[in-house]
Each structure stands twice: as C-alpha cells, then as structure tokens.
Amino acid sequence: MIFNSLKVWLFPLALTLVGVCSNAARATAQTIYPLSSDYRTTVNITPIAGDISQVFEVGVSDDAPYGLELYKGLTYSVLDSKGNLTFNNNPEAFGVQGYPLGYIQFGDGTNKLFGTSDASAAVNFDNLTAKGSGLVYITGGEGIFKNATATLLFSEDDIVNLGSTITLNGLAKVSGSIKVSQKVPEPTTTTAVIGMGLIGVAFLRRRSRLQSTS
Template structure:
C-alpha cells in the first residue's frame, strides 16, 4: 500500500512538472510582422544655413501632404549637414557632422507624423545635383526607419526618395519643391499562444485522481 501511495505521488509530481513546463511553453509569444507600403509625395521646403568658418551648411527640410498614407501628413528632417563634393560638384547630405570633420554638433533625424500619436522615426542620407539650366536642385537618397510611436512602435524599413527644388540666387533663401518617397516599413505584431486555462485544469484533475486513488485503494 505504501509503495502504491509513493508511486502515485511520484506520478502526480511528474505530471505536475510536465504541466508546468507546458504552461511556460504555451505562454510564449510568436513574432509576426505587419507590413505597410509607403508611397507618397510631399510638398517640401528646404532651408540651408551656412555654418560659420566652415564649408558646411545645416539643412532643415519640412514636408506636407494632407492625403499621406496612415495619417502621416507631415515630414521633417532636422540637423542635416551638406557640403559640395569637389570631385562631382554635387551636394552631399549627412546627419552626422563628424563625417565632415565637425565635432559637437547634434545628430540629425527624420520624423513622419500627423495629428495623432502615430509616428515614424528615421535617419537619412542624400546627394543633390545643380541643374542650372532649369534652375533646379535635383536630389535622391534613402531614409532608414529606426522606430516609431503609437501603432508604429518598433517600426523598421527603408524608403527611397527623389526630390526637386527650385534654385534661388540667394543660397540661404527658402527652396520649395517636391519629394517622392517609395518603400515600406514593418512593425512587430505579438500573437499570443493558447491560454494556460486548460493546462491548469489538467493539473487539478491529475491531483484529484491521485488523492482519490490513495483514499479508496
């Protein structure tokens, strides 16, 4: 009788351990991705401000499109740094001034936002060529999405873009034009596995069965 009780007890403990391990497995979450295509045209304004005693300018870009996808009607790119490449004659834009040998300047960033909490954050790089015949500045580059807010928290992705702005005889004057973006971004989606209720019920049934067997045998 004692041996039977001990054997039943061991069976119960073994079943309990198995069920607890099953709880740990069943409460894990599987990762999935929600993908958002992003193709939009923003009306943009660009300001170039020379940094004294350097050949570098600081650029600020803002954009707007009331019909932009996902309510991201506004775009801004701050703390960009531009310099003419002597080999090509093109403007090079970066968001880390140390690439131009300048220290202590803030790192740039891009942001897409609207009237709500949903936002996208990113980093960009670009080049632009002077089209003096048509009096335009023609550029292209990429935006790497590094995060977000609201339903776009944890977003990642890549946007390619091209842009054109009308040139002005005043190099510090506001440049107006359009930016064409194309790409996609994705956000992580947590999918819960089956709940542990059934497992806990199984533990209860095993325990009651073991007790009843010891009592009536």
C-alpha cells in the same frame, strides 16, 4: 488494457503540449503598413563652415496615410565643385563640432515615425534645378508605429533659389513598407499544468476502478 488506457490519456496530454508550443511561437506578431506618398518640400541650406551646410527640410503631403502628412528633418551637407551634395545626419562626419545630430520625423500627431537618412543630390546651377534621392531608415515611432522599422526610398526634384541661404522647393516621393513588431501575451504554463493534473487524476481513478473489478 493498461496500455490502451495510457494511450487514451496521453493523447490529450500531447495535444495540450502542442497547443502551448504553438501559442509560444506566435508570441510576436508583425504588422505591415505600406507607404507611397508625395510631399511638397521646402529645403533651406545654410552654410556653416566652408562648403559644409546645415540643412532643414519640411514636407507636406495631401495623400499620406496614418497621419503622416507632415515631414521634417535636419541634416548636414557638403558641396563639391561639380555641384554634388552629400548628406549626413551627423555633422562630425564632415568635421563640424558643436551642432546637434540630425533627425527625420514623419507625422506631428498621435502617429509618428523617427529615423535617419542617407542621401545625395546634384545641383545644376545653369538652370537652377536639383535632383536628389536616397534612403530613410526608420528606427522607431509613436502611436501605431511604436517599435517600427523600415527602409524607405525617396526621390526629389527641386527648383533652386540662390541666396545667403539656398532654398530648394520641390516634390519628394516616399515609398516603402513599415514593419511594426507587437508582442502578444505569451501563454503561461498554468493551463497546461492544470490539464496534466486533471489527466493524471482521471487516469489514477480509472486504474483504481479497473483494479477493483479484477
């Protein structure tokens, strides 16, 4: 009889502990925001030392979701003899000192994405066109994109306008999935402790009744 009573009261206790463990496993949730948008871009390439330039880009989209219609970025580039451009957000990678680190930002309202890029482009000086592609590494954000991470793909086709500052006007395609980790309130042990206490009290009362009737 006592063994059966133990089974009756230990079963709810086991369920309580399982519930606590399951809730703890769900303490971090992840939301995925897909992105596939076109940006009309303007890229200004300003020489600063030899073949090394400072590059500032602005893009505007008519179809970007989540308030990410505006894109802007600062980076640096080096041009080789074949017209190939290599970009890096850190000017010191090209041996240039005294310039700010580059950045990438999507959005100018409540929702923003921040990151860096790894890109290259080829310039055809015969027909004055350029094609570029690379990756955008999202490392944070604001609004719904707090704690965001992503690796976005982009490709770009431009028309080249020569001058003291080279200007590229074109269209960029950006796509990928933005992941946002959100912590949810973790369960406390209070409920489990109360539950176990009630189970213990009930078990002791039941055992006391059984002993009094024996």
